[in-house]
Amino acid sequence: MEKYTTIEIVQENPKSSVFTLYLNRPRHSNALSREFFTEFPNALSSLDHNPNVAVIVLSGKGKHFCSGIDLKTLASISADFQSPSDRGRSGEKSRREIKFMQKAITAIEKCRKPVIAAVQGVCIGGGVDIISACDMRFCTEDAFFSVKEVDLAITADLGSLQRLPAIVGYGNAMELALTARKFSGSEAKVLGLVSKVFGSKPDMDEGVGAIADGIAAKSPLAVIGTKAVLVRSRDMSLSQGLDFVATWNSSMLLSDDLKEVAAASLQNRKPSFSKL
């Protein structure tokens, strides 16, 4: 397993194809430093290419899931952007930096395998950007959330404003982003941001692990197809989405997984699929 400074990949159970990707700067409340934006997409890419991995759980080490952008990183980026001589070049450099950070978050959607966020404690700013790009979200009772950027005089630019409306609805996304107010795990459930609120972190780890194991036992082709079609369809018209899934399934329906499901059903056993 590769070594990272801001994250850690753990296979909690050697028999399971569920891997956990931890945000791993607990002494800094898992704030997102510049290194994170290089390491995170690299880690996701290595998990995506690893045939032993079926599902990824994204979790935070320590008390909090993620306290957003590291404030020291933010200060240094903002200082770097100030070019005394040429405001055009300085603006172009800022744009490149923002695109670089966006790419790291979008890597979650680009990963073929499902990424499930498990949130405890704080999830604010860049933390919301991250979970908005995840495929499913869960949290503990003590979790709280904030689309915090406006309070730092920033227009959120790493994906929350683009992804949240499809998750919580346009009106709720607008209200949360304009007020930056804190909201609880139970409100996140009512809004549809999370699928379930667990009483404690151990309960969440167990519950999310069971959900992830359930997905990992299914046909990997059907799972990656479902993610690819749902993610792409979000940004397409209905007819484009239907065309996309027809093209997708015109090759994927030829897989051995269909035959295995039929055989398993006739033999009254659980199906078993080969890795991707």
Ligand SMILES: CC/C=C\C=C\CC(=O)SCCNC(=O)CCNC(=O)[C@H](O)C(C)(C)COP(=O)(O)OP(=O)(O)OC[C@H]1O[C@@H](n2cnc3c(N)ncnc32)[C@H](O)[C@@H]1OP(=O)(O)O
């Ligand atoms: C180009 C722009 C791209 C992206 C922009 C994204 C915008 C955002 O992400 S907005 C959100 C920014 N984050 C914050 O404003 C969080 C500030 N921190 C807090 O509010 C609190 O620390 C807390 C996260 C609520 C946690 O509180 P608590 O449980 O009481 O712990 P603390 O003692 O406060 O924190 C422990 C330790 O972590 C350090 N820390 C926390 N957050 C950050 C951070 N974002 N950046 C850097 N460091 C952080 C905190 O300073 C403490 O460190 P000590 O050394 O122990 O002081």
